[in-house]
Amino acid sequence: MKVGIDAGGSLIKIAYQEKNRMHYKKFPITEMEKAISWLKIAAPNAKAALTGGKAHIIQQNFYTEEVIVPEFQATCVGAKLFLQEEGKKSEDPFLLVNIGTGTSWHIVRGEEFERILGSGMGGGTFTGLGSLLTNVEDFSELTKLATEGDRGKVDLLVRDIYESAQPPIDGNLTAANFAKGKKVKHTDADQIAAISNMIVETIVLLTLQAVTIHQVRQVVFIGSTLIGNQSLRKGLEFYMNRIGLTAEFLEKGEYCGAVGAYFSV
Structure with missing residues (x-):
């Protein structure tokens, strides 16, 4: 065995x-x-x-x-x-994004692979920063809070800058992470939602750079940070769709x- x-x-x-x-x-x-x-x-x-x-x-x-x-x-x-x-189509090459304690990007070509990028943004950021801001240390409880929170009470959004004027881009996009500070009343859940979104935005931006440089079309996401983390997964799907990329998530990733x-x- x-x-x-x-x-x-x-x-x-x-x-x-x-x-x-x-x-x-x-x-x-x-x-x-x-x-x-x-x-x-x-x-x-x-x-x-x-x-x-x-x-x-x-x-x-x-x-x-x-x-x-x-x-x-x-x-x-x-x-x-x-x-x-899992019966998912596998293109050659494809970009593998592993969201664990931190995040790693790999190009997979046939039997060959290459790690091309790494970031300190990942599950360790989610639990570590989350516990610092809210005193909640349990991962599953933090993921629950993230789904309940309103990041708009913590993040400065594009619509906040333009106020009554029509913004030139989607008003729900982030202008500055955590920029509202204590100016707006918010909850622990709002802070965790903002953390989750900051991680998502960073991962998607780096993913976009990777697929552009290496000319790949398929992006596969794996990693323990995605398990039971609906806020993170939905955020990735939302932003990946906005930039015209399809995200594959491996259920046992x-x-x-x-x-x-x-x-x-």
């Missing part, structure tokens, strides 16, 4: 096959020992393929004889496999690294 383990900045994702079916499980990175203990019970004799930024810690402490698959390789291999499994590692060895 074999397992794929992706140990990232926030989560440990595990993929393993049993009775010809892939199974998936995840743990917070802070529960590494709990995750490995569970895995040793579920698959006591399994060989492990490791990947991710903290893979070396798992290798040193639990799987000293196992190999580490380069993270970017594992992610891109897993994405291609999930595109096929958070496990691309684990699955890619599994099938790489």
Whole structure:
């Protein structure tokens, strides 16, 4: 038996096959020992393929004889496999955008891949800045707040600048993130909605630059930050549509690294 383990900045994702079916499980990175203990019970004799930024810690402490698959390789291999499994069209080349603790952009051409860009904007920004502004630390609670909030009470919008005049562009677009400060009464939910939107805008702008420079048409989004995060996903869909690009979202995209590692060895 074999397992794929992706140990990232926030989560440990595990993929393993049993009775010809892939199974998936995840743990917070802070529960590494709990995750490995569970895995040793579920698959006591399994060989492990490791990947991710903290893979070396798992290798040193639990799987000293196992190999580490380069993270970017594992992610891109897993994405291609999930595109096929989920019946989504795969263009060649395509742009893979991995929204985890931070965000990475990869060009995938056939069996080749290249990481072309990275940003500190991602799930770590969402939870970290969210907890600083609201004292809410739970990811699922923050995603709930984001859907309930009105970012227009925090962000300065184009329509706020033009007031009664007709703006030359969509008045709901952002003129300046968080520019209203304390001038307008707002709630915790409004602040989280503004954080989510700021992350979305940054990712979309960088994505537009990437597809323009590298002349690709298909954009595939993956990553644990998208899971259960309707505000982030809807924001990405909205802005991607505005710039004329179609976004593909892999439903099991958070496990691309684990699955890619599994099938790489």
